[in-house]
Amino acid sequence: MRRDPGGREAGGPQVSEAPSHRGAAVGRRIGIGLMYGLWKPRVLGAWKVPVSGPVILAVNHSHNIDGPMVMGTAPRPLHFLIKKEAYVGPLGPFLEGIGQVKVDRGGTDRTAISRALSVLDNGGALGIFPEGTRGEGDFASLRAGLAYFSVRSGAPIVPVAVLGSGDTRGRLVKGLPALKSRVDVVFGSAFDAGDGSGRRTRTALDAATVRIQDRLTAHLADAKRLTGR
Secondary structure (H helix, E strand, O other): OOOHHHHHEOOOOOOOOOOHHHHHHHHHHHHHHHHHHOOOOEEOOHHHHHOOOOOEEEOOOOOOOHHHHHHHHHOOOOOEEEHHHOOOHHHHHHHHHHEEEEOOOOOHHHHHHHHHOOOHHOOOOEEEOOOOOOOOOOOOOOOHHHHHHHHOOOOEEEEEEEEEOOOOOOOOOOEOOOOOOOOEEEEEEOOOOOOOOHHHHHHHHHHHHHHHHHHHHHHHHHHHHHHHO
């Protein structure tokens, strides 16, 4: 495979400025304030997240507050892949400032891919909603991007289940969970998505996606049993 002078495969994602790690650390502090100030989080298994090195947190997604909730309970600063539609008004510069990664879901966003890989290349933690958008939060439909990032970077995946974020609506702000309601965030054991060959063919990534889905679905079931949800 032909490579460019920077070591990347020719024709692959172009190099772009890496998201700010310092900004992500600020975002984590904001997430902690929101999570513990507005709700009653029960965090299980956070010790399973590797303390250093590249890692991908794969989070189920049933509520728009799931990202900030995980940012406030994870033991490391996170750079989440966030749809470009969220970058409206002052929220756009804010999300950029706290080190998040804007992604255009309408096609192959090479800038977003490059920035996400730079997070992992620099030993950071990347947050992904592998379902691609909010839904039932059951990992029933996964996109191949998670497998690509994991196999391409060699980063292990930590499954994360957020439970209870959509159970009750707030009285003042209907789009948020009720104040002081209990939310469970359950971190699973890290695992490798690849088969050890390092191959990134379509067949290899499809097989990795199946393995990932099996692990994420099993973790969600375990988290529900553990929390009684």
